[in-house]
Amino acid sequence: MKTILSTLSLLLTLSLATAQVKPTDTSTRGKTPALPEFSLSQAEVTAHLKFLAADELLGRMTGEQGNNIAARYIAEQFRQYGLKEVRGAAGYFQKVPLVKINPPKEAIIVWDGDTLRQGKDILLLGGDALTVTASVVFAKNGIVDEKTGRDDYAGLDVRGKIVVVNLGSAEGADVREAFRLRDSKQKAAAERGAVALIELYNASVAWNFIAQFANRQTMQLATDEPKMNYIWLNDGSKKYAELVAKSAPTQISISTSGLLRQSVLSQNVIGIIEGSDARLKDEYILLTAHYDHIGTGIRPNATDTIFNGARDNGMGTTAVLAAAKALAQKPPKRSVLFIALTGEEVGLLGSQYYAEHPLVPLDKTIFNLNIDGAGYNDTTIVTVIGWERTTAMQDIEAGAKAFGLGIIKDPVPEQNLFDRSDNVSFAAKGIPAPTFSEGLRSFDAEISKYYHQAADQADENFNFSYLRKFCGAYIHAARRIADRPEKPRWVSGDKYESAFKKLYGEKETK
Ligand SMILES: [Zn+2]
Numbered sequence: 001m002k003t004i005l006s007t008l009s010l011l012l013t014l015s016l017a018t019a020q021v022k023p024t025d026t027s028t029r030g031k032t033p034a035l036p037e038f039s040l041s042q043a044e045v046t047a048h049l050k051f052l053a054a055d056e057l058l059g060r061m062t063g064e065q066g067n068n069i070a071a072r073y074i075a076e077q078f079r080q081y082g083l084k085e086v087r088g089a090a091g092y093f094q095k096v097p098l099v100k101i102n103p104p105k106e107a108i109i110v111w112d113g114d115t116l117r118q119g120k121d122i123l124l125l126g127g128d129a130l131t132v133t134a135s136v137v138f139a140k141n142g143i144v145d146e147k148t149g150r151d152d153y154a155g156l157d158v159r160g161k162i163v164v165v166n167l168g169s170a171e172g173a174d175v176r177e178a179f180r181l182r183d184s185k186q187k188a189a190a191e192r193g194a195v196a197l198i199e200l201y202n203a204s205v206a207w208n209f210i211a212q213f214a215n216r217q218t219m220q221l222a223t224d225e226p227k228m229n230y231i232w233l234n235d236g237s238k239k240y241a242e243l244v245a246k247s248a249p250t251q252i253s254i255s256t257s258g259l260l261r262q263s264v265l266s267q268n269v270i271g272i273i274e275g276s277d278a279r280l281k282d283e284y285i286l287l288t289a290h291y292d293h294i295g296t297g298i299r300p301n302a303t304d305t306i307f308n309g310a311r312d313n314g315m316g317t318t319a320v321l322a323a324a325k326a327l328a329q330k331p332p333k334r335s336v337l338f339i340a341l342t343g344e345e346v347g348l349l350g351s352q353y354y355a356e357h358p359l360v361p362l363d364k365t366i367f368n369l370n371i372d373g374a375g376y377n378d379t380t381i382v383t384v385i386g387w388e389r390t391t392a393m394q395d396i397e398a399g400a401k402a403f404g405l406g407i408i409k410d411p412v413p414e415q416n417l418f419d420r421s422d423n424v425s426f427a428a429k430g431i432p433a434p435t436f437s438e439g440l441r442s443f444d445a446e447i448s449k450y451y452h453q454a455a456d457q458a459d460e461n462f463n464f465s466y467l468r469k470f471c472g473a474y475i476h477a478a479r480r481i482a483d484r485p486e487k488p489r490w491v492s493g494d495k496y497e498s499a500f501k502k503l504y505g506e507k508e509t510k
Helices: 002-018 042-052 055-060 065-081 175-191 207-214 239-245 310-329 349-356 393-401 423-427 464-483 497-503
Strands: 093-102 107-111 114-117 122-126 130-138 162-166 196-201 218-221 229-234 251-256 260-273 284-290 335-341 365-371 381-385 406-409 435-438
Touching (some): 042 310, 042 464, 055 065, 065 310, 065 335, 107 122, 122 175, 122 207, 130 196, 175 196, 284 349, 284 423, 310 435, 381 393, 381 464, 393 406, 435 464
Parallel strands (some): 196 229, 284 335
Antiparallel strands (some): 093 218, 107 251, 122 229, 260 335
């Protein structure tokens, strides 16, 4: 099956190279050929993709030179197409301050005669250098929640002490919840004057897996995080839970060199096209795609060390560039804000930063059509994650149809893709925000062959003619949404509906 597929796409690519693509092919004939998206040149989208996915850019890793070169390329295309700069993004760059964090050189806990070490028995998740011996206070799960009135610190004095808590919010907590609660737990303990917080790890996910995952370099937005030590301790045997339960006066010693931090500066690339309608131009459609990828590295049995990120997300970036050109040539009624986002692969950081530091008002930003994808295994469709969740679904479908493409909704909801790309940073603010993705039917071998692999490159396996249709479909969908009289909404009952009402000042109707 795979061989047939790749031979087929090779043939397609070859036939493209020999035959000039006509501006109106059969799939678009008779629609609205005057619009620039219907005369997208194959050479132009191919050129964008080949540049962005070139080996010379070394996988566009956030904070590294290849990423900066990609950003420069995008900015200068914006300039050439006539996009305006937005206040706060001079030269089309919105600076995004980040911090690279590495595990401590050393972290040791001595408790009940045991010496527990970083990476093996414990993981320092937050905090600076510290050497302390202090008594222990047990604070259940360490949760303080104003909404529910829960206060696990009620009646406890933890000043100058080491707080020990159970994982998550209740017995049998899962790891995802534990990760989600990290910041609020650290904050609660720090505000009450604790010197350190130790969380006892006993979830079903193996400790070794967690240790491998957490004991490596990460990146964050450069915000003021609490400096208090926050440690996960492997307590699969429940030994330490029993020790604290006995409530005998216990002392613990902690000694660590602290997390290693290094400032990194990256950038979102932002430009704007003013809408053509005197009234609607005060509203904005936000078109986004992350341009960063995962850099370089070594994988078992591989010689190629450059992760070019052609599908993820050279395709999306190319489509945003093509949209910038086509929509500048014939602006829709509403204004269009274009953002090529950085830092997606290291934690959706560029979109998070923009959502916290918007350059046009968020309550005037009525829709986000993001692009991201793991790759494609069906080039007759586009897959739109969250397609059925907003009232713009017909416009998105019409965009795809105009380029001969079908549309499917998220085929793998269990993977939670909606909340794993940049659209979620805007959705969480209330903005209707689906992600326009390459044709994905399922996570099969064809997808994993390329997804975050060195093979995801602009070579003969890449379907350039699909790229052109994909770009056209995206632009036409965006144009229809920017032109439609009614603002799109989440369908009623969606989990982001109340954020929507809050953002746009609508009353909750219960
Ligand atoms: Zn991606």
